Amino acid sequence: MVIRVVVADDQELVRAGFGMILDAQPDIEVVAEAADGAQAVEAVREHRPDVLLLDVRMPVMDGLEAARRVCADHPGTRVVMLTTFDIDDYVFDALYAGASGFLLKDVRRDDLTHGVRAVASGEALLAPSVTRRLIGEFTARRAGPSAPVRPPSRLLQQLTGREAETLRLLARGLSNAEIAAELTVSDHTVKTHVSNLLAKLQLRDRVHAVVFAYESGTVVAGEA
Template sequence: MIRVVVVDDQPLERTGYALILDSDDEIEVVGEAGNGSEALRVVGQTEPDVLLIDVRMPVMGGIEATRIIAAEHPGTRVIVLTTFNLDEYAFGSLQAGASAFLLKSTTPTALVDAVKTVARGSAVVSPGLTAKLIEHYLQSVPASRSLPENVAKVLGLLTSREVEVLTAIVGGLTNAEISSELRIAQSTVKSYVNSIFAKLGLRDRVHAVILGYEIGLDPGRRG
C-alpha cells in the first residue's frame, strides 16, 4: 500500500482528495492536516510514502513545508497542488524538493496516477512545465553561476560516462533515448541514472534539470 498524507486548509477539498485516493486499492490515506506546520507533525508521526500538499495555506505554506520535509524525511515524496499555474509556485516547489507540481483542476485519475508515479521514485509535472522550467533557467541563471569551476565542482563527482548521461537528462532525453544515443543498454542507463542521483543527492529527473542549469551545464554539447 502507498501511504499518503493530505494537506489543505480547505476541509472540503482535503476530504475530497482523501476520498479519491482512498478509493484506489493501492493507496491508503494515513493522515490529514490543515497547514504546513500541522503537516510536519503528521508526517513525523506517520512517515508516509507520499505527501499531497497545497501551496497557499495559513501558518506555513506548502513550499516551506516541502523544504523541511524533503530535508528531514527523504523517504516521503511530495506532490504540490495549487489553483494557480504560476511559475513562481512551480519553480519554488520543485526547488524545495517536491517531486510533482499539479493544478487542482487535474482529474481524479491523473491525481491517483501522480501519487503512484512519485511513490515509484519518478517525477510528475503538468504538461509544458518542464519546458518552462528549462526556459526559466536559460533566461534567469546569472552568468556567474555558469563558470567552468562550478561545473567542475559538481561533475568532478561523476565518471565521464555519468557526465554524458546527466547532460542527456538535462537535455530532456528519456532513458530509451539515452540508450540509443550512447549505444548502451537501457538497464545500464538506469544504473548510471541511479548512481548520478545518489552521488549528487538528486531526488529525480526534474531536479537533475534544475541542477544542470544552475551550474551552466550545456545539453547542446553532448558527445
C-alpha cells in the same frame, strides 16, 4: 509496496476528493490529512509518508514554508505542490526548497495516481515537455548575482561518461525511452545510469538532476 501519502489542503472537499481517489488504489494509502501547513509538517513527522501532497497557499503556515521544513527534516518524504496555476511563483521557490514537482488541483484522476506513483519511485513527475519549460524558466529566474551558487565540479567529476551524457539528455527533457534510443542502450541501463548519477550528485530525484544540470552549466537554457 504500499505508497503512504499525506494530503494537505485547506479546502475540505479537495482533501476528501484526493483522499478517496488515492485510497481506492491497491498500492496507495492516505495515512493522514492536514488543513494547514503546520498540520502538514506534524503529519509528516508522525507518519513519515512517502509522498506529501501540499497545497501552495494555506493558513497558519503556507505551503512553501512547510515544504522547506519537510524537505530539510524528512528527506525520505517527497513533496508535491498542489496549485491552481501551472506556473506559480511559489512553485519555483518550492522546487528550490526541495519539492519534487507539482500537480494542478484540477488534475485528472489517472494523472493524480500516476503522479504519486512516479514521484514515490523517483521518476519524473512532469511530462518531459513541461519539465523542460518549467526548469528552463526556474533556472532563468535563479540566474543573477544574488542566486545561490552550487559548487559542481567535484561532484561532476565522479560521473562516468555515460552518466554525464544521461544527465545532459535528462536536462533536454528526454524520457527514459528516448535516452535509451539516443545512447543505443536498454531502458534498464538508462535507469541504472539515472540511479547512479542521482547518488553521486547527492540529488533527491530527476527533477533536481535537471535543475543541477542547468545550475552547474552542464547544459544552457534554450539549447537543443
